[in-house]
Amino acid sequence: MVQLKNKKKQLLSFVLFFLITTLIYGCNIRKQPPKCDVFLNEKPQDRFRYDDTTPIAYDKLTRISWYRCNAGQVFQDGECVGEALELNWTEAQSYAREFSASSGKNWRLPEYWQMRELQRFDCISPAIDTRAFPAVKISHYWSRDEHIFSERMSCSVYTFKGQGFCWQRKTAELPFMLVSDENAERIKFLGRVQRVLIDFFN
Structure with a gap:
């Protein structure tokens, strides 16, 4: 009888330990990374x-020159001044x-992989x-790449976590960045495969 009670206590202790450990571990998994403007x-x-x-x-990794402000803004004394433009995909290309x-x-406009x-x-x-x-705003940003299966869609990137999205209607009005990329590294084969997969599943 005493042995049975001890086994029950041991089992209960193990279950409690497992639940607490799982709870702590789960909280760590769900913990958001820090905000970049503070972290960096x-x-x-x-x-x-x-x-x-x-x-x-100038990005030394990809050899791309980026305009540091959103399209529509002016760079003055280390800051971006003015309102960021939000245009549809065709208007952004024209701008x-x-x-x-x-x-x-x-x-x-930057390519999707850029x-x-x-x-x-x-x-x-x-x-x-x-x-x-x-x-940079927390928003979807245009890329210049169109969806490979639909001429009415284009690819954008959501800057909050950097996720790609290739079912963005071209009529949506979004901010965008600008690149000068004549000397850029060309996208590698695996990068093309990644983009096709994102196009297909997003």
Whole structure:
């Protein structure tokens, strides 16, 4: 009888230990990463080349030059001034061409993989280096890639965590970034496969 009670106590202790451990572990899994604008304050920045006098951030990893502000904004004294434009996909493409003509430099909407390459996995909200891009919004951002199965859809990236979405209607009005990418690294085969899979399942 005493042995039976001891076994019940041991079993109960084990069950309680298991439940508490599972609860703690589950909470850790669901814990959100820190916000990038706070998290990156103490982190070294060695990927992008820029300073507070220039509106361009050069990505040494992909050899892409990025306009540091949202399209429609002006870079002044280290800050992005003005309102970010939110246009449909066709209008955004037209704006990039007009911006190129007025600036004398070839600017375009970024390709889908170029937007995804900006994603950080150690922080969120937005999941992007906010030191290089100080005015990025929490929003879907256009890429210049169309959906491979539908001409009415295009790909966007949601900056909160950097997820891709390739069923975005072209009529939606979204903010967008600009790149000058003549010298960019070309997307590798695995990157193309990844994009096809995202197109198919998103």
